[in-house]
Amino acid sequence: MNCKIIDIHTHIYPVALARRAMEVTGQEHDDFKNLPIRENLLTRMQDAGVTLSVNLPVVSKPQNQAEVNRFAKESARKNIIPFGGLHPDCENVAEELEKLKDMGMAGIKFHPPFQKVHLEDPKYEEMWRRINALGFPVLIHCGTAKIARPYDLYPSGVRKILKYAPDIPIIMAHMGSFCMMKNPEETLDDLPENVFIDTAMSAELEDSGEFEEIIRKFGPERTMYGCDFPYGSQKAAIARIRDSSFSDSEKEEMLWKNAAKILKSVRKLPENF
Numbered sequence: 001m002n003c004k005i006i007d008i009h010t011h012i013y014p015v016a017l018a019r020r021a022m023e024v025t026g027q028e029h030d031d032f033k034n035l036p037i038r039e040n041l042l043t044r045m046q047d048a049g050v051t052l053s054v055n056l057p058v059v060s061k062p063q064n065q066a067e068v069n070r071f072a073k074e075s076a077r078k079n080i081i082p083f084g085g086l087h088p089d090c091e092n093v094a095e096e097l098e099k100l101k102d103m104g105m106a107g108i109k110f111h112p113p114f115q116k117v118h119l120e121d122p123k124y125e126e127m128w129r130r131i132n133a134l135g136f137p138v139l140i141h142c143g144t145a146k147i148a149r150p151y152d153l154y155p156s157g158v159r160k161i162l163k164y165a166p167d168i169p170i171i172m173a174h175m176g177s178f179c180m181m182k183n184p185e186e187t188l189d190d191l192p193e194n195v196f197i198d199t200a201m202s203a204e205l206e207d208s209g210e211f212e213e214i215i216r217k218f219g220p221e222r223t224m225y226g227c228d229f230p231y232g233s234q235k236a237a238i239a240r241i242r243d244s245s246f247s248d249s250e251k252e253e254m255l256w257k258n259a260a261k262i263l264k265s266v267r268k269l270p271e272n273f
Contacts, residue, residue, distance in 0.1 A: 001242065001248050001251060001252075003251075003252045003255055003256060004052075004255070004256045004260075004272070004273070005048075005049060005050045005051050005052075005238065005255045005256050006050075006051060006052045006053075006054070006224070006255070006256040006259040006260060006263070007045070007050050007053040007054065007225060007226055007227055007229070007234060008054050008171065008198050008200075008224045008225065008259045009054065009056060009173060009198050009200040009226025009227060009228050010053045010054060010055055010056065010080075010226075010227065010228070010229040011036055011055065011056055011057075011058070011228070011229060011230065011231075012036055012037055012038045012041050012055050012075055012080075012229075013036050013037065013071075014037075015035070015037055034230070035230070036229065038075050038077075040230070041053060041055075041080065041229055041230075042077075042079075044229060044234050045234065047234075047235065048234035048235045049238070050234055050238075051079065051272075052079050052080075052081065052256075052269070052270070052273075053079065053080050053081075053229070054081055054082070054083060054106065054107075054139075054263075055075060055076070055080055055082045055083070056083050056085075056109040056139060057071070057072040057082065057083070057084070057109060058085055058109060058111045058114055058115070059085035059086060059087040059090075059115065060087075060111075060114045060115060061087065062087045062089050062090040064087075065085065065086070065087055065096060068085045069084050069085055069099070069100065069103065069105070072084065072085065072105075073103050073104075073105075078270060079270075081106050081263070081267065082105055083105055083106055083107040083108055083109045083137075083139060084100035084103065084107070084108055084109070085108075085109055086100065086108050086109075086110065087115055087117075088110075088115070088117050088119065088124050088127055089117065093126070093127045093130065094130055097127075097130055097131065097134060100136070101134055101136075104267065105136075106137070106266055106267045107136055107137035107138060107139060107169075107262075107263075107266065108131060108136045108137070108138045109138075109139050109140075110138065110139075110140045110141065111140075111141040112140070112151040112152065112153045113141065113144070113149040113151045113152055114141075115151070116151055117151060118151060118153075118157075119140065119153055119157065119161060120153070120157040120158075120160035120161050124164075125164045128161060128164035129164050129165070131165055131168060132164065132165040132166065132167050132168050135167075135168060135265070136168060136266065137168060137169040137170075137171065137262050137263075137265070137266060138165070138168060138169070138170050138171065139171040139173060140153060140158070140170065140171070140172060140173060141153070141173050141174070142154060142155070142158070142172040142173050142174055142176050142177055143174050143176065143183075144177075154176070154177050154183070154186045155172065155176050155177070155186050155187060155191065156186060158170060158172060158176075158191070158195065162192065162195070166192070166194070167194065168194065169194055169195075169196060169262045169265075170194060170195050170196070171196045171197070171198055171224065172195065172196065172197050172198070173197075173198050173200050173226070173228075174197075174198070174200050174202050174228075175197045175198070175199060175206070175214055175215075176188050176197050188214070188217065188218045189217075191218075193222070195222070196222045196223065196224055196258065196262075197214075197215075197218060197222065197223055197224070198223070198224045198225070198226035199211075199223065199224070199225055199226055199227075199237055199240070199254070200226035200227060200228035200232060200237075201227075201228045201231060201232045202214075203225075203227070203232070203236065203237040203240040203241070204232055204233065204236050204237065204240070208240070208243075208244070211240060211244070212244055212245060212246070215254075220246055220250035220251075220253050220254055221250075221258060222258065223253070223254045223258065224258050224259045225237060225241060225254050225255045225256070225259070241254055241255060256273075260273050
């Protein structure tokens with residue numbers, strides 16, 4: 001099957017920071033062509049047949065907010081669109097949200113472990129209500145990676161956030177938790193229709209049976225393809241969906257239609273979408 005492809009989950013960095021971003025994988029000394037910079041992402045997109053990628057910046061410290069979002073906006077191209085990074089503990093959240101709106105950001109990215117915040121804490125209620133009022137889609141890193149951290153967020157925490165943000169699309173990265181089948185105390189059951197999952201890294205870490213079981217139970221119409229570039233492979237993640245037993249229409253939903261519907265609600269996409 002041939003169709004458009006939207007990668008909802010990628011990361012690119014300034015050249016000066018790109019090697020540092022790879023330290024978590026031990027690949028910071030890799031060849032320049034493997035670093036997470038815009039030019040390398042564009043090359044991967046061409047090789048994998050990806051039509052559009054969403055760049056997800058992470059504001060790890062409140063004082064980095066302006067610079068991180070400036071780079072994200074400047075790095076945008078017709079086939080790379082940015083979400084904005086927001087640190088919940090920045091000095092004036094309401095003002096920062098208005099800045100992201102004025103910058104034309106397509107959504108907001110949170111990474112609780114890196115930001116060292118409990119996003120479900122009631123102290124962030126006003127932030128979530130403002131995000132909900134502005135209509136920003138939100139993508140949140142969910143689950144843990146190599147090691148568990150005290151700030152890891154799971155579907156149970158997202159349910160608490162929904163009390164304050166009941167209307168916006170909330171995308172739970174990594175299918176709600178790396179290896180969801182191995183977290184029996186967590187479940188995707190009974191989450192409302194505005195909650196989605198992406199396949200970032202999970203397409204490679206879950207075995208094929210678990211991968212399909214999670215998606216069938218949650219719904220292909222609420223699942224989005226993502227690879228987590230540079231940490232995951234666009235080709236491998238696409239192949240996992242294309243080689244699955246889902247119907248062609250379900251594969252198209254996951255590979256681009258679900259993401260396009262959300263992105264169109266906040267940003268004008270190229271005419272071919």
